[in-house]
Amino acid sequence: YAMDFAFERANERREFSNINTEYQELFNSVPIGLYKTDFKGNIIHCNKYLVNLLGYNKESDLLNFKIQDFMIAREQENDPFLGLLKKSPLARGKVQLRKKDGSLIWTEIETQATLSQEKILLYLHASVKDITEQITLENEISSSYEKMQFYLDSAETYFVVINRDESIAFVNDKMAKIHGLKSSEMIGKNWIETSITADSRIKLQKAFNEIIKGNVEKYHNQELNYKIDGKTRTISWKNTFVKDKNDQVTTIISSGTDVTDFKKSEELLKENEEKYRKLVETSPDAIISGDLNGIIEYANKQMYEAFGFQSEEEIIGRNIIELVHPSNREDAIRFIGETISKGHMGTSEIQMIRKNGQTFPIEFNTSVLYNSGNEPIGIIALGRDISDRKEAEEELFRSEAKFRQLFNMANDAVMLLKISEEKILDEIIEVNTKACEKYGYTKDELLGLSISDLIDPDHRSNIPKNMAKLFMKGQTTHECLHITKDNRKIPVELSSHIFKFENEEVVLSIIRDITERKKAEEALKNSEELYRSIFENTGTSMVVLDLNNKIVISNSLFENLVGFSKENLISKNWRSLVYENDLEVINKIAKERLSYSNLFPMEIEFRIKNKKGNLRNIWAVVAAIHGTNQTVVSLHDITEKSIMEEVKKQAFDQIDKNMGQFAILVDCIRNPLSIIVGLSDIQNNEISRKIIEQAKLIDDIIKQLDYRWLESSNVKNFLSEHL
Known part of the structure; x- marks a missing residue:
């Protein structure tokens, strides 16, 4: 019996040994880290996978450590897992471990405690999974989302994403500002009910229903009016949608562009369109x-x-x-x-x-x-x-492709600039296609340059001032002169602002070529100088009036005429300069200017009272300025001419009076003289003959007076004709 018992025990030991060996093989072969610790946390057993994962050669290398010794940013006094075990014998968490060579890995550790009947920790069993690749992918997705979020908020385009139930899933800052809200305050609100006007709500509801039903094409355009800064602006919406595997529309993605200026001037700037990315989670x-x-x-x-x-x-x-x-x-x-x-x-x-x-x-x-x-x-x-990860990678690729397309479709050059430790704009780290076309460089050539390399040397002295403004306000807009690869100089307008990307501050600069604008400004300046010169040197007093008869501009001759300086004349109602007895004429002209603009130009005469109170007679030509509500008045001072006309009139009146009196005088002399001559001729003596001789002398004098009268009449006619 003893031998049978011994033999049976030996078989049991061999069987136990075999089972233990198989367990040990399974323990060491499983592709996941396994370990066991005592109640103090000391590692007392681990498998090969954990040894290799931490960069060691054999199990004994880890027996001198606690698992806490490999943890990054762990608590100094308490093991985080031991703290969890106070609440539950099972615990799981993500922990970063440092390998033997100093490199870091992310792991997911799951622990199970063995407790005594008194609930005292005896042992701790744990598994360790390497999730470094998973964490890396999550960080990449998060970084891409932050980048996407920034560009959507920075774009000059309105973006909104609407769920099937009409709730807002995403809206960028520009769209939210129309409603006087932050983008976060609009999330979850009903998109239709947030419309500004009832007309817009009706249009939105109709379009939304048609899209949900699948009755419209993939890209659907719609225009709506909004009140922005007190002005009505038209926004053109481009709607697309996302369908699920059942071909049901789940999400509507809309991007809007302000096309008000385009409708007025047929100039529409292309803005970055919306891109939206779905985040995915990895499975266990x-x-x-x-x-x-x-x-x-x-x-x-x-x-x-x-x-x-x-x-x-x-x-x-x-x-x-x-x-x-x-x-x-x-x-x-x-x-x-x-x-x-x-x-x-x-x-x-x-x-x-x-x-x-x-x-x-x-x-x-x-x-x-x-x-x-x-x-x-x-x-x-x-x-x-890895289905979710594959889907995330594909979605990320598609989103990046969409972003790159939008980025490169921008009508202006766009650059992403690195900021050095000395707070100086350093190398160019990203550019769009327009930047390469505008400056004549390839993308690789531009990425090897600094933004200062593109600035004309004569303008580089302004860099510190512009940088100081940028870092003080976070954004700045200024004009500069840039140089292309072939040394062409182009005037540009830079709009730059600072933002954080991947935990570093960078600068996004939108660079607009303003060559044509500068030419237009120069032409306008030359035109203004030409007309200012003509206005000042016409030789007549001139003044421009607005619709309320206030003086907009005057030349120096007008200022001399009325005795007021230019500063005192601007915005002055010019009727205050008109003599009160002549105001009726001026008021009539003002009314006709409003009602009968086709009557202009017209001529009028009136009197002006200058600063000293003296009256000046004025002959003026009034004309409307085409395309404006303004009127130009050309004034001629005819005061001296009026005085001469009055003197001439008085002189001619006096001549007429003198000539009439002269004719009367001749008749008064000649008639008595004829009687004297007749009487003397009857007497026919020496005395009568002398009287007749003297009478003839008197008659000669009267004839001379008649001749002078005729001469005076000729003089008067000549004067009337030539004065």
Whole structure:
């Protein structure tokens, strides 16, 4: 009996040894880190995967450490997992670990405590998964989203994303400002109800319903009017949509451009259109094991649910190759063979088939299971469903492609500039296609330059002043002279502002070529100088009046005429200079200017009272300035001429009076003289003869007076004709 008992015990020990060996092989072969600690946290057992993950050679290298020793930014006094265990014997968390060579990896650690009956910690079992690639992808997606968010808020375009239930999912700052709100305050509001006018709400509702029903094309345009800064502006909306797998519209994406100026002047600036990105999450890892022929012997919940099975029994006994997509089966067989020959294989991506026939990608890490004789007995694999990651990568690529297209479609040159530690604009780190075309450089050539390399040397002295303004206000707009690759000089307007990108401050500069604007300004300046010179040197007093008869501008001759300086005349009502008895004439002209503009130009006479109170007689020509509500008045001082006319009139009146009196005088002399001559002729004596002789002398004198009268009449006629 004793021998049988001893023999039975020996068999039990061998069987236990074999089981322990198989467990140890499984423990060391599983592609996930496993370890056990005592109640103080000291590592007392770990598998090869954890040893290799932390960069060590053998298990004994880790037995002198606590797992906390590898954690980054851990608490100094308390282990974070031990703190969790006070509330629950199970804990899980993401932790960054430092490897032996100093490099950092992200891991997900799951712990399970073994407690005494008194709830005292005895041991801690834990698994460690390397999730560095997952965290890296999440950071890339987050960075791309921040970049997208900035460009959408910086663009001169209105952006809004509307859910199927009419709620706002996203709106940029420019759109939110129309409603006097922040973009965050509009999220979740009903898009239709936020419309400014009832007319806009009706149009929006109709368009929204048609899009949801799928009755419109992929890109649908619509124009709506808004009140912006007190003025009515027209915004042209371009609507597109996103459909789900059931071909149902789930989201409407709209970008709006202010086309008011385009409608008025047929000039519409192209703005960056909207791009919107969906964020994805990665799924949990799955574990599967099988024999060397690929027959599945074990699958955890994450694995069989990934394939669409309801339980482990549905997948056990299947050949893993059956679950591989036909196009990838040869690669899968080769992958299994290499795993068996090498002992383990790194990450490999394989297309799999779900229960419903759907194809999906899994990323596998595989290792061989060995028996006590170091013979391979099976394969264990750590699988990760990367469908979401693939979708995220594709969406990221599409979004980046959309962003790049919008960026390069901009009508102005756009540059992203690095800021040096000395707060100086450093190298150019991104440019759009327009910048390359405008400056004549390739993209690679521009990325090797600094923005100062493009500035004309004569303008570089302004750089410190402009930089100081930029860093003080966060944004600035100024004009500058830039140089192209072929040394052409182009005047530009730079609009720059600072923002944070990937934790660093950078500057976004939008550079507009203002060559044509400068030419127009110069032409306008020359035209203004020409007309100012003509206005000042016409030789007559001139003044321009607005619709309210206020003086807009006057020349120096007008200022001399009225005795007031230019400063005192501007905005002065010119009727205050008109003599009060002549105001009726001026008021009549003002009324006719409003009602009968076709009567202009017209001539009028009136009197002006200058600063000293003296009256000046004025003859003026009044004319309307075409295309404006202004009137130009040309004034001639005719005061001296009026005085001469009055003197001439008085002189002619006096001549007429003198000539009349002269004729009367001649008659008064000649008539008595004829009587005297007749009487003397009757007497016929010496005395009478002398009287007759003297009478003849008197008659000669009268004849001379008649001749002078005729001469006076001729003089008067001459004067009347020539004066």
